[in-house]
Amino acid sequence: MDSRHFLQTALVFLLATVIAVPLTKRFRLGSVLGYLLAGIAIGPQELGLISDTGGVATISEFGVVLMLFVIGLELSPQRLWVMRRQVFGTGLLQVLGTSLVLGIAGFYLFGLTLNAAAIVGSSLALSSTAFGLQILAERKEAGTPYGRQAFAILLFQDLAAIPLIAVVPLLAAESTTHGFNPWIVARTVGVIIAVVVGGRYLLRPVFRFVAKTDAIEVSTATALLVVMGTAWVMELVGVSATLGAFLAGVLLADSEYRHDLESHLEPFKGLLLGLFFISVGMSMDVSLLFQQPQMVALLVIVLVSLKGALLWPLGRLIGGLDRRDSLRLAVLLACGGEFAFVVLKLAREQDLITPTQHGLQVLAITLSMAFTPLLVALLGRVLGSKPRKTRAYDTIVADSPRVIIAGYGRMGQIVARVLRAQGISFVALDHSVEQIDLVQRFGNTSNIFYGDPARPELLRAAQIEQADVFVLASDDPEASLRTARVVRRLYPGLKVVARARNRQHAWRLMDLGVELPVRETLYSSLKMTRMTLEALGMSAELAADRVERFRRHDAELLKRQYLVYDDDARILQTTREALADLDQLYQADAEPEAERERLKPTHVTPDDQDVTR
Structure with missing residues (x-):
């Protein structure tokens, strides 16, 4: 790519982001949807401003790697232990139950293979962490009972995404070899153990040595080296690079260098993650929305209704929420999520699903995410806030208080x-x-x-x-x-x-x-x-x-x-x-x-x- 073409591509990305993301955030639709719309607009199917979608996707995948590393950094054992009942109780039941139901629906209603149904059902069980936390923050409901329950479920979904990403190549290998391959599983487990043991004894001394230089650029380079090196080792032996990045983050979660690492990587993560969602939008087959509108609508309805129907009783029976809060929880988490884009893209590359199936599912997830803020706002108006006692301010009668x-x-x-x-x-x-x-x-x-x-x-x-x-x-x-x-x-x-x-x-x-x-x-x-x-x-x-x-x-x-x-x-x-x-x-x-x-x-x-x- 010559320098002129590179500058033109960079300008197109920046202009699309500056226009689309502020607009969607202004209407409280979230930055993720803005990146997706920007990708659709500049992609080959609409304005055609960017033609090399493959090259963009390759670069943008590093944003997902950094996101998984930062998630690993934030998952300290102490934090998980404090929230263990909500995270591993309601969160586990939600992911397992929703994966099973959606997988069965995909197998019998949409003709997916068994392995494809398992991957698609599990990926659609994950909700949007970015949308969920943003909506809770904007509505000032993060501290409410249903807000805390939603956070716990989203935290477990982030955890569940890691093994899900790792298992996609295994299911793809099994489908091509027509049987269970113990060598692949043993190799995967062996590499994970080697990374964990090696990182435990090597990473902290390395960061301690680098910290003595007191050079910010060297610390940033070291952080990127750890992420990229671990991801490369995992990918070299046929395991997901994102799993390696996540493991590297977990190994440093209790380190004294955690906050320093996070501050160095945050700018790279934000930019590259935005680029990833733009690349997803560029690869979306929008023509399917006009060619098969009924199928797209059916997928959205099945996704939202089934997830919501399973979330409501979980909130009531396991989470201890009342009817109103359980309904709020169900509507908030009924959409698809960012990790589904990652998993489905990997499944398509491994030939577990066809390009058409991938396009339909990405469209359904995107539409479900777009409708979520509107549904939450509508539900808020219907239910209203909990009745509160109101009265005028008291008339104060005081005699020169000290x-x-x-x-x-x-x-x-x-x-x-x-x-x-x-x-x-x-x-x-x-x-x-x-x-x-x-x-x-x-x-x-x-x-x-x-x-x-x-x-x-x-x-x-x-x-x-x-x-x-x-x-x-x-x-x-x-x-x-x-x-x-x-x-x-x-x-x-x-x-x-x-x-x-x-x-x-x-x-x-x-x-x-x-x-x-x-x-x-x-x-x-x-x-x-x-x-x-x-x-x-x-x-x-x-x-x-x-x-x-x-x-x-x-x-x-x-x-x-x-x-x-x-x-x-x-x-x-x-x-x-x-x-x-x-x-x-x-x-x-x-x-x-x-x-x-x-x-x-x-x-x-x-x-x-x-x-x-």
């Missing part, structure tokens, strides 16, 4: 009880009707009011200008940050004491000028640690000293990491350095002379007792 408490949950109530006992006037605001109703059942609510503390007019009604302290005790990090922005902008001189969910939340509050946010679980954890040390036989004084030293050390670490909290690599580095420093500190404390000096009575300053550190 403290304003935003959020009257667990922590806000404790602050209020102490202030009331001390005779300090305060006003508490909470945006939850249920919480206010619950509090009112116990009386003593003369200064507790319903309202959104992020609204300036409500703060003025609470006489915030008379207050000395603003206590930000909301348990919702986003609501907390929203309120903090308003208070810091309108009342910059007001002292803010803020509750933080975790370190990331604390750093974002510090960005807004909130000094030393109180992490909600830190001090209870320190108390438990002290009690544990005492239960093990350590004296109360020594246990208190050990815990206090850790608290101060962690407070300093929080401040240091705040300066680099948007840099994952620096966060990992400072964490490792802090662990080493803490070990040295405790070792020095163990010296007899230091032990006697430390246990001498000393004057405790108020700063030492500041629990906000």
Whole structure:
């Protein structure tokens, strides 16, 4: 390919992407559909701007390899263990049940061979992770019961795609040799074991050696070398290259270099994965939609209805969802997914399915993905949101409060009880009707009011200008940050004491000028640690000293990491350095002379007792 033709091809790809992807995302149809439409438009069947579809497909397949590697990086054993019941319960049943039903339908209704039916049924059982997670995020339903269940199922589907991709060449070999070939299976297993064992003992030393060079470009090159090298070894012995990339990712999932690798590969993965979906669109036989519209419509209806019909009882019986959430789960995951394109393309190349069968299935998957956002939106309008109690904001009657408490949950109530006992006037605001109703059942609510503390007019009604302290005790990090922005902008001189969910939340509050946010679980954890040390036989004084030293050390670490909290690599580095420093500190404390000096009575300053550190 000459340079002029290469530049022309690159410009066509970029122009099609810039036009199609923003349009589909604007209508909440997802970027995957935008890439597919861009490929259809510039492909040989429509505008004919790109003719070398084979060359494009070869390059774009590396995007799938990188995607599988990144998925492997994210699948740490700890994460899977926490979600084991949902992932390996509902997820496993969904994939097995849907694969079986769709495979039987393909064998009896559409005349597929047994091996082809098994591959097609399994690939169609996978839903679109990109569409599902995007829709949940846009509708702010990722934290709902059905959202968490959908995430678990999608996570298992990503796992199931790996062996499915690996088994396609085996089924193709079996269909050509008319029997089971134990040599192929043994070779595959042997190569996988060799990659796992070799990677376990070679990869970490290699990355440790490269990290010492402190050169970003070398780290990126090493990451690409690992992915491409493992994929090449697997492909050399007749195993899927994507399986090798996935194994390489899994081997590094618990490595300290995981985040660094992911940051280096993310730009390559995004671009090449988009190129892959464009190549799928270019290879789509759109004429089939006009030549066999009834067959395409039947495939879409069978796919969506059968998957939905199987997902609904799984959500009800296994996932413990109510009828409404089970229906939402079924509609969200009833479409086909990105991995089906990968599996079906491989099946076509291995002659398990014909080009016409491949074209019809790709069209059906694409249409099911296109209809999903529309069906979810329609279902949302039909079902509506769960009924919530609504009422107008309370009229606030207060007499020059010294403290304003935003959020009257667990922590806000404790602050209020102490202030009331001390005779300090305060006003508490909470945006939850249920919480206010619950509090009112116990009386003593003369200064507790319903309202959104992020609204300036409500703060003025609470006489915030008379207050000395603003206590930000909301348990919702986003609501907390929203309120903090308003208070810091309108009342910059007001002292803010803020509750933080975790370190990331604390750093974002510090960005807004909130000094030393109180992490909600830190001090209870320190108390438990002290009690544990005492239960093990350590004296109360020594246990208190050990815990206090850790608290101060962690407070300093929080401040240091705040300066680099948007840099994952620096966060990992400072964490490792802090662990080493803490070990040295405790070792020095163990010296007899230091032990006697430390246990001498000393004057405790108020700063030492500041629990906000």
